[in-house]
Structure formats: C-alpha cells, structure tokens
Amino acid sequence: MEFRKTTVLPLNDAQEAQRLLRKLINDEPYVLFVVLGEGLSREQLVSKAGKFAGLESDLKWVVWARSLEQVRPEIEKLKGDAQLKNKVLTASPQAFVLSFADELCDVIEQNEAANNVRVVKAYLSGQKIS
Secondary structure (H helix, E strand, C coil), X not given: CCCCCEEECCCCCHHHHHHHHXXXXXXXXXXXXXXXXXXXXXXXXXXXXHHCCXXXXXXXXXXXXXXXXXXXXXXXXXEECHHHHHHHHHCCCCEEEECCCCEEEEEECCCCCCCHHHHHHXXXXXXXXX
C-alpha cells in the first residue's frame, strides 16, 4: 500500500482529527484528496490516491478520514460549491478534493468507479487555477 504522502486521521480522538485536517486545509499548500470511511475499498482508494500524489515535492496530499462524523465540523466550514458540500455531508461519498485555494472542487460519489482515470481527474480539478 502507498501511504508515503498520506495523513491518516485518528479514530479515537475527534479533536485531534479535526486539528490535523484543519492544519492541512489552512496551513499547507496542497491539493488535498480526502478519502472518507473505512474498509478495504477505502484503503485501496487511499493507496491509489497516494500513488498519484507524485513526488515529495509535488503539492498533492492524501488524507484518510475514516469517520465523517469526527471531521464534520471542519467540512461544514469548507469553501466552494454548496451542492458539492451537501454531497459530502449527506451522500456518503468515497472521497472529495480540495484545491490549492482550499475550495471543495470534486466529489467521488459512492456509486462511482474510483479507477485510475477518476483519481487523476479529481486531482486535476484541484489544480485548476481560475
């Protein structure tokens, strides 16, 4: 599994999970690929996103938030499209992506195939400069 450029948020400490996510969103210049939930399929998606995160110097990073409820307060504060935010908060998506500007810009929904092309597309949506 590829976890080199991944932060796994703790399951047993909601405040620490929120602090880590908040720090990555606000203080680091990354396109963040945030995987939500547990299980083998999510672990595989974390690994796949990590492979496409590139070299250490590339400004892409993966976050594995195994519990949406733990990080809900931080997700509610996100900038970006309100419909995308609603999907993240209510539709149990597999993942979402934040841009360099810390805006929600893509959601990989529950029923989507999270294949290589979809993961790259998600990263690219976060790298667009408008």
